Amino acid sequence: MTRDFRRRVGVFALSVVLLVLIGLAHQTYPTRNELTAPISHRGDAGAPVDARRFAIEVDRVELARAVNDPESSPDSAEAGPGLVWVVVWATVTATEEPLRIGNPVLLETADGYSFAGDTTMDSPLNGFSVVQEPGLGRYGAFAFEVPRERLSDLSLRVTASGDLDTRLSAQAVVDLGLDAARLEEMLDTAADSVEIAPPEYR
Amino acid sequence: MPPTDPRPFRYRVTPPPQAPPPRPEPPEAPEPRPAVPRRAPWWRRRHLPSALALLVLLPLGVGVPWWLEREDLLAEGVMAPEAVPVPGTTGSLSGSEWEFRGMVLGETGGFGEPLPDGVELVDAVFLVTPGDASASELLLASCEFLAVDGRGRTWTQTSAYAGRVMPEEVGSTSFGCAGPDAEAIAPGSEQGLVATFLVPEDAVDSLRFEVRADTSDDPEAPRPAAVSFRADSA
Numbered sequence: 001m002t003r004d005f006r007r008r009v010g011v012f013a014l015s016v017v018l019l020v021l022i023g024l025a026h027q028t029y030p031t032r033n034e035l036t037a038p039i040s041h042r043g044d045a046g047a048p049v050d051a052r053r054f055a056i057e058v059d060r061v062e063l064a065r066a067v068n069d070p071e072s073s074p075d076s077a078e079a080g081p082g083l084v085w086v087v088v089w090a091t092v093t094a095t096e097e098p099l100r101i102g103n104p105v106l107l108e109t110a111d112g113y114s115f116a117g118d119t120t121m122d123s124p125l126n127g128f129s130v131v132q133e134p135g136l137g138r139y140g141a142f143a144f145e146v147p148r149e150r151l152s153d154l155s156l157r158v159t160a161s162g163d164l165d166t167r168l169s170a171q172a173v174v175d176l177g178l179d180a181a182r183l184e185e186m187l188d189t190a191a192d193s194v195e196i197a198p199p200e201y202r
Numbered sequence: 203m204p205p206t207d208p209r210p211f212r213y214r215v216t217p218p219p220q221a222p223p224p225r226p227e228p229p230e231a232p233e234p235r236p237a238v239p240r241r242a243p244w245w246r247r248r249h250l251p252s253a254l255a256l257l258v259l260l261p262l263g264v265g266v267p268w269w270l271e272r273e274d275l276l277a278e279g280v281m282a283p284e285a286v287p288v289p290g291t292t293g294s295l296s297g298s299e300w301e302f303r304g305m306v307l308g309e310t311g312g313f314g315e316p317l318p319d320g321v322e323l324v325d326a327v328f329l330v331t332p333g334d335a336s337a338s339e340l341l342l343a344s345c346e347f348l349a350v351d352g353r354g355r356t357w358t359q360t361s362a363y364a365g366r367v368m369p370e371e372v373g374s375t376s377f378g379c380a381g382p383d384a385e386a387i388a389p390g391s392e393q394g395l396v397a398t399f400l401v402p403e404d405a406v407d408s409l410r411f412e413v414r415a416d417t418s419d420d421p422e423a424p425r426p427a428a429v430s431f432r433a434d435s436a
Contacts, residue, residue: 095355096354096355096356097355097356098356098357098358131358133357133358133360133400133401134355134356134357134402135355135401135402135404135405136321136400136401136402200318201318201320201321202318
């Protein structure tokens with residue numbers, strides 16, 4: 001085997017490796033949606049989570065068999081069979097410009113399920129008429145109807161933007177700090193009904 | 203007859219021309235040196251012309267498309283126009299004359315809930331006079347108000363106190379700027395307008411108010427423009 005032949009084999013092998021690397025790099029190239037996805041900031045319940053364009057502080061979480069929004073309907077919305085309402089109370093404060101919380105607001109579970117926040121009521125913080133103005137915190141609720149067996153290690157994902165275009169919008173992911181044992185306990189003491197009041201200034 | 207030469211005829215032999223004297227041997231040429239390429243000047247060795255061309259073309263290559271894109275976005279109204287500060291209390295915008303008459307604080311008129319702690323209700327009062335029919339239409343179609351504080355925070359108009367009773371002559375600012383009857387303001391006539399904001403108390407001292415309106419009725423390129431009035435100018 002001559003030296004020249006070995007050199008050619010080496011060049012060929014290197015070319016193949018480079019082609020494979022180019023292919024792999026191409027596979028990992030982010031899609032346009034990934035490039036413009038919301039920018040997430042993580043934090044825990046009980047403390048403000050700064051998502052740059054807004055801040056959110058989760059105050060408490062309630063479980064209920066029904067929710068009631070007097071602004072939308074005099075009747076309560078009962079949870080379906082095997083379901084329970086998870087009501088997350090939080091204060092949202094825009095930082096620099098008026099924002100709206102985009103739908104869906106998500107309640108995520110440890111096993112990878114996501115549940116969208118209710119949009120049939122007017123009063124939750126993700127209602128279209130609720131505008132987050134800079135420096136004026138709005139305290140209100142997000143409501144989710146969730147299967148009981150999916151309740152574990154919940155986190156809240158909230159996205160806000162200035163208009164309908166949500167590309168590169170701000171997003172906060174808040175760990176609600178509720179493990180399965182705590183949620184089981186809360187299920188046992190779930191309220192019959194929780195009233196979703198319109199957001200108030202804080 | 204001409205006289206003849208009595209001498210016997212002889213050939214005249216012309217001696218051959220003398221060969222030129224041999225040239226002197228040129229002096230011994232020096233041994234030729236090995237060819238050394240001429241050294242380029244330093245600015246060529248360092249590729250200075252290419253670097254300079256790159257220095258000019260690269261910013262142009264990036265800057266020109268950026269500028270063209272920015273111009274398109276501004277023309278389409280996708281990008282907010284930069285507000286031009288107005289010296290004093292009067293300014294021109296989209297063919298209309300604007301006068302800022304002042305700011306009123308906390309006038310809820312007894313309507314609705316009392317203001318929450320730390321929140322201030324701000325009314326910005328303007329007079330506008332459209333110069334012609336086109337200016338009237340642009341006001342009706344596109345005028346809007348913003349409050350901006352010294353930290354750059356911006357607020358849009360609030361509808362929280364829209365139920366207050368206002369003087370009859372006050373125009374509408376809900377959807378564009380219109381007269382009290384929600385019709386276009388007549389050209390040449392002066393119309394009072396009130397823009398209402400809820401802002402944090404700590405923003406009040408540094409507030410300024412921006413008025414935005416389209417400058418063209420082309421729906422594809424409305425070319426909005428904006429002027430800015432300092433709240434303490436009136």
